[in-house]
Amino acid sequence: MRVIDHPWPHMIIDDLLDPDWMRMLITFSEGCVSANQFGLHHFVSGTFSQDVMSGHACYQERLRSLLPALDDFFITRRQAQSVDFLSHVAVQPSGYQYRTHCDHPDKIYSIVTYLAPEHSHGTDLHVGEHDPACTTIEWQPGRTMIFAGIDDRTWHSYHSGSHSRATLCGFFVRAHTNPTR
Numbered sequence: 001m002r003v004i005d006h007p008w009p010h011m012i013i014d015d016l017l018d019p020d021w022m023r024m025l026i027t028f029s030e031g032c033v034s035a036n037q038f039g040l041h042h043f044v045s046g047t048f049s050q051d052v053m054s055g056h057a058c059y060q061e062r063l064r065s066l067l068p069a070l071d072d073f074f075i076t077r078r079q080a081q082s083v084d085f086l087s088h089v090a091v092q093p094s095g096y097q098y099r100t101h102c103d104h105p106d107k108i109y110s111i112v113t114y115l116a117p118e119h120s121h122g123t124d125l126h127v128g129e130h131d132p133a134c135t136t137i138e139w140q141p142g143r144t145m146i147f148a149g150i151d152d153r154t155w156h157s158y159h160s161g162s163h164s165r166a167t168l169c170g171f172f173v174r175a176h177t178n179p180t181r
Contacts, residue, residue: 007127007134008154009074010147016062017113017142017168021055025089026116026141028052029166032091038164040180041089060085063111063170070109070146077148078108080174087170088180089115096160100126103149103171104179111170113144117163126155133157 124133
């Protein structure tokens with residue numbers, strides 16, 4: 001685990017995902033690309049196989065076990081009495097761009113793991129909304145970036161480049177909200 005403060009606090013963890021589960025998610029995302037089924041694929045019954053859903057339960061448990069460490073590291077964060085966990089696989093087509101933004105105010109922690117392809121563009125971090133990227137989290141399948149969203153501070157953007165892009169996105173959100181739809 002690497003802890004980085006520039007331009008704002010974030011963590012990088014390589015190989016957080018179980019390798020077999022990650023291969024299942026990559027296979028799923030490749031199927032989505034082949035079928036032109038781009039967008040957010042939420043972990044709800046009927047969307048994924050039972051094996052993928054079992055892997056998701058283990059992933060969710062692992063992230064919940066990280067919550068005390070996240071709370072210790074991210075001193076400045078949005079507050080919540082309790083949190084829920086939401087996640088999805090995001091599959092974007094080539095040429096896709098998501099503007100510079102801060103995450104929704106109900107998101108306490110954002111967790112993004114790069115899945116496929118082997119080579120792509122990671123996440124650009126910005127000092128301000130209209131500033132150019134000051135650093136980029138390098139794309140590497142299995143690499144996870146975690147941050148605590150802060151209004152007007154945790155500016156970031158991403159794009160897919162010349163190939164489609166698949167990521168696993170997890171969020172600890174204020175209980176009983178769903179800002180990911």
